[in-house]
Amino acid sequence: MKVIRYQDAEGNVRYAAQLPDGTARCIQGDIFGEHRVTDERADVKKLLAPVAPVAFLCIGLNYRQHAAETKAKIPSFPVLFMKSPGALQHPNEPILLPTHLKSSKVDYEGELAVIIGKRCKNVSRADAIRHVLGYSCANDVSARDWQKQFGGGQWTRGKTFDTFAPLGPCLVTPDEIPNPNHLRIRTILNDAVMQDCNTSDMIFDVPTLVEFLSGSTTLLPGTVILTGTPHGVGMARTPPVWLKPGDTVTVEIEGIGRLTNPVTTER
Ligand code: MG
Secondary structure, three states: OEEEEEEOOOOOEEEEEEOOOOOEEEEEEOOOOOEEEEEEEOOOOEEEOOOOOOEEEEEEOOEHHHHHHOOOOOOOOOEEEEEOHHHEEOOOOOEEEOOOOOOOOEEOOEEEEEEEOOOEOOOOHHHHHHHEEEEEEEEOOEEHHHHOOOOOOOOHHHHOOOOOEEEEEEEEOHHHOOOOOOOEEEEEEOOEEEEEEEHHHEOOOHHHHHHHHOOOOOEOOOEEEEOOOOOOOHHHOOOOOOOOOOOEEEEEEOOOEEEEEEEEEOO
């Protein structure tokens, strides 16, 4: 099932199932628990990110060709960093280039997002997908200057500015995506395809990440795992490509959809 979260005309936040004919039907109940699709047509005034995340757990250097383009060694364990839930951005809403803490090196990273549906801990690889509510598209927007030169030796500063975590346009439940590590993933900047890869290039696949991240660590419902980006990021290009006001970035994943955000400047 394809599920959207949206605001209706009264400002209520609701969930709906998106049907193949383009219409959406309201979901009643708790998306993380008991719920059902009703016959009521969804009146979508504004599309929201498919969940309000409780945490973003992000994996760096998780695609072989991306590790190669950044001249990094293939990691022995997943590289973990975090974004604040406050960095969330909805589909079609702008990515803001920071001006208060000024960055001149803001980059895109198209990523497969995994949304945890059930509170879990010490999950085995074999059992991992049972705890997944769904998959979505994400953009791990990254200010490379704050990630590297001014980051104090870790990545979070440059990765958690407001609007640096676009998520959407929907979530797709695991019954429709039997293998999350066999999906084409592309990032398109304006009209140019910048990233074009397959999630099969991941070093640590989705079940392995859920096992690793839940080890001695409770994952709460609504945790969003960003699974790393493929090769083709702006910083690895000659000359480098940085986001600028007026740009539009789209992350597209096979079987999920397209997440599009314009780029503008923080006021
Ligand atoms: Mg990333």
